Amino acid sequence: MLGRILFFGAGVAACGSSGGALAQDAIPADGDEGTPAIVVTGSKLGSDPQRQARSLQILSSEDLASRGIQDVAGLAKVVPGLTFTRSTYGVPVYSIRGIGYFDNSLTAPPAVAIYIDEAPLPYSALSTGASLDLTTVEVAKGPQGTLFGQNSTGGAINFVSAKPTDRLSVGLSSDIDSFGQFTNEGFVSGPIAANLKMRLSARYERGGDWQENDRTGEKRGGKNLLITRLLTQWNPAHNLDILLNINGWRDRSDTQAGQLVTLRGASPPLPQGVQSHPAGVRNNRLADWSDDGTFARDADYYQAYLRVFYRLENLTITSITSWQHLSRDDTSDSDGTNFQLLQSRTPGRVSIFSQELRARLAQGPVKWMVGGNFQRERVKDELALTIKDSSFPFDAIQTKTRHRNRSWAVFANLDVDVTDRLTLEGGGRYTDERRRFQGCSYDGGDGSLAAYVGRVATTLSGTTVNIPAGGCVSLSDRLLPAVTDTEFSDRNWSWRAGLKWSLRPAMMLYANVSRGQKSAAFPTVAGTVASQFAPAKPESVIAYEVGAKATGFGGRVHISAAAFHYDYRDKQVRGKTIDPNIGPVGALVNITRSSVWGGEVTVDAEPLKGVDLAAGMNLTSSSILGPFLAYDAYGRRRDLGGEPFPLTPKWQLFGNMGYRRTVGSGGSEVFAGASIKYQSGTNADLGEIAALYLNPYAIVDLRAGVTVNGSWTVQAYVTNVADQKYGTFTSTVSPDVNVRFTGMPRTFGLRASYRL
Structure with a gap:
């Protein structure tokens, strides 16, 4: 490992998605000698992860590199119970x-809280650069309300960046795959002056x-992503640590x-x-898109943290200040055809300030x-x-929303041996x-929607309603x-x-009950009725968990083994x-009562010198309880x-296996x-509609390489060896079509790295 492994820093982050824990707050530096012991900065000071009274999984930088995990999405390949997808x-x-x-x-607002070095990323769209230059990634499962506050009803993921080193250290890596990525x-890391270190x-x-266009043969789907981070660590006194993180x-x-x-049998008929x-199950690469546009992300993100x-005998005081800003103007073609059934542009801007102060x-x-x-x-x-090519009686619609949110919290935690x-x-x-929310849907500018709604x-x-071209078309009561x-x-x-019972030094049992809360949410939807902007009420969950850990x-x-039930x-x-005016449209819905129960087991073993084995299993059974009348994905009112x-x-x-x-x-x-991952089938939307079903799949990855003198490493790899056809999301993107978003096809690659 590059340094100490941190887990869920001491209270962490900001209200709405932050919190406090009884934690080891000192800022660790990357060690220069050997491989240090694992240190967890969650509830117990300096305790082994196997001694933590909660379900958690820790992945080192070596784990991530060897398995080819370079982004946040890759975590779903190695963490039982974690799933990742992207929306339309x-x-x-x-x-x-x-x-x-x-x-x-x-x-x-997510149900799984995301952090980088204790700083919260309150919205999932901010997490693109989280995987840069890490020491570890830690995943805590189940509600983390007292640790991370609201919006952590599912759990929390903490990305721990590699810290500045005491001596000059340099690392480089380069990777090329069979698609030309x-x-x-x-x-580069090291001391700048006395008590001052930096890492860039x-x-x-x-x-x-x-991706390949099955109509024209054109290719697309490439990356153009730059991530940077500058860490500055200053120790002006033996009991004072200051860390400045500037990234983007x-x-x-x-x-x-x-x-x-x-196709869904639109009325009037489609072109x-x-x-x-062509429609139906094909290989992962094939898709189609319109010839009249370039569909790409256009996003910039900055954070200062x-x-x-400050330490004073047994008392520690920690201050965390964070500012972050995201601007984007993404475009996409989601309808799977070369017609304009659904093309989208999503401009947006986010500015967030947070401050936490705690004493332990x-x-x-x-x-x-x-x-x-x-x-x-x-x-x-x-x-x-x-x-404009869809069955809608207009050509375009634009929704504009503004949000102003404020939250504050107080918290306390107590552990007693x-x-x-x-x-x-x-x-x-x-x-x-x-x-606070302001929003309306507007005519696309050509006047067709304004005239129709008018x-x-x-x-x-019974009264004349005139709406100008480009005007607001969301009707009030x-x-x-x-x-x-x-x-x-x-x-x-x-x-x-909760309670933790140590049967002996190498075996522990625990039991927890917790309550988590998720914020209300206002939607950004296209519609002509103001009531569509009604928020989803806050959700809450009471979770019961028992578990055991042994070495x-x-x-x-x-x-590690756990059983859980969520109410x-x-x-x-x-x-x-x-x-x-226009039929079924997207909306936020609250399910009155539902439950989840299940269990999981993970095993890590080194049966022989040089042989590492890991296995994990997760069973999650979810259910909407009682009669629940709502609209399914096709807009049919049913008992779900x-x-x-x-x-x-x-x-x-x-x-x-390694x-x-x-x-x-x-x-x-x-x-x-x-490595192998298997995932059973699941439906992508309400109503258990066959066309929206995601089939079960298994993905196998292989890797092999050599490390020379502890500095140079060369590795060859193959992901999705069997070229498994699978989808990550299926959607009714419009009343006219159902569309699938596929996973990556078989990919070959070569990776080389050097560390001084």
């Missing part, structure tokens, strides 16, 4: 044990057009094109070319922490759709949140166009109680509502009770490995 417009969606939040909006990454990291990904990324990559699955377009840590005392058998935090957000989110074997843990957090409003109201201007306030408690055979085998209230999902959650596979299986052998006397090694 490219917004990342994370779920753990069936708890996630799927929405197309830039401002979709180049990935170049490097860092960067990664650039370019090329790799892996620029993304000009192609957006993914959809693959046409089925003849659409009706004869200051962490100040560790003395004898008692450890406590108290603190508070504040967060302010300013968001602009827009959605412009071009649909009742005996040398029994520990009681508890914590609570009070959150006060206010969200005629409908005139007929229904009075059947007049009006901008929705509303506010939602919420006050809530998150809490956790045996001289520390060469680690086993859900008002789960937020992306569903449908009926716009009386008894259905599982969308995008929630019941089974996930993982396996990894072999490493020293050759010669200069510290050189040869290595090889293989």
